[in-house]
């Protein structure tokens with residue numbers, strides 16, 4: 558049941574790529590000091606570079 562945006566709102570390009578942000582740019586849970594973080598995934602327009610959306614790979618790690 559995915560409702561993904563497949564068209565760039567900036568340039569109208571429909572060739573959307575996926576980027577994976579890991580390493581030091583990993584997103585860690587705010588409250589948990591030693592909690593495991595998650596890799597951030599970006600969906601990027603391959604024409605103009607606009608980031609359509611970003612989401613973490615493991616959202617359950619951010620539950621309170």
Ligand SMILES: [Zn+2]
Nearest residue numbers: 565568602605
């Ligand atoms: Zn674009």
